[in-house]
Amino acid sequence: MAPALTHFLAGATLVLLAAGPLALRGYLTRRHLWLVVFGGLWGMFPDIHYVTPVFQSELTAMHDSRWADLFAFHYTLDQPPFDTRDLLSIAASVVTFVIAVAVFTAATAVGDRNSHGRPPRYGLLARTLVFGYAAGIVGLLGALVVGGALVWTGRLELVAELVGRESTAAGWLVLIGGCVVASAGFAGGVSVLNRRWHVLRPGPSLVLGVWYGLGVWLVGVAFAVPIWMRVVLDLSRPVPYLHVFGLVVLGSFGAVIGFAYPLVWRFIGPPVADLGSSKRVSEQ
Known part of the structure; x- marks a missing residue:
């Protein structure tokens, strides 16, 4: 147990995130x-069977099942490698908590000034936060699509093998991390293109997303993965590795993040628009 x-x-x-x-x-x-208190107690709730005088058997059964993952991935954190490396898991949780506090504090700094004439310098901070949140959210959506396809075909453990693991949890961690990084790359590209062309719309972004997914397949699956498996894991794979299933899945991944990114940006991005208007007002 962690x-x-x-x-x-x-x-x-x-x-906080x-x-x-x-x-x-x-x-x-x-x-x-x-928020910290509520989140912390939420994450610890499955352990309540240690102290409660009632429903101990039912709560213990819930603690030992996948249902406990509804409470901040409690069940997964109680599995290897997290439960066998106490110091490492504590250090990682402290680091991620500090990052979450920094992100939330920055978001609060921007939000507190929405109705009080925010200084122009907060524009970059607001855009950075919206960019990060939008990229992270659509990356998670894309990971659900890719992960669902891998689970349905029984290939999720193959993702974990890329880092020398065999568990489903490791497969999800690798997949989510890769999808979020890929989503951030796509979001950065769209942001650059949007300065010249109005591509931050579902239609154009969807087309760009599909092409981006195909590019990720070409660079990642066709070349990077087989080279990694040869050099690091000592497993033979042809180069290029023309994996048709991966082509379809990553094309779908690109379509999902391409369509969702402009929508998520608009949903969480009103402070950016306010920044622009407040800056123009201050200049007048």
């Missing part, structure tokens, strides 16, 4: 510490 501190910080981290868009909009200007 230490209680790991579960507490995992829950607090997820709640989830509350970031609300902070950007200026809805969370006070009582921030209660």
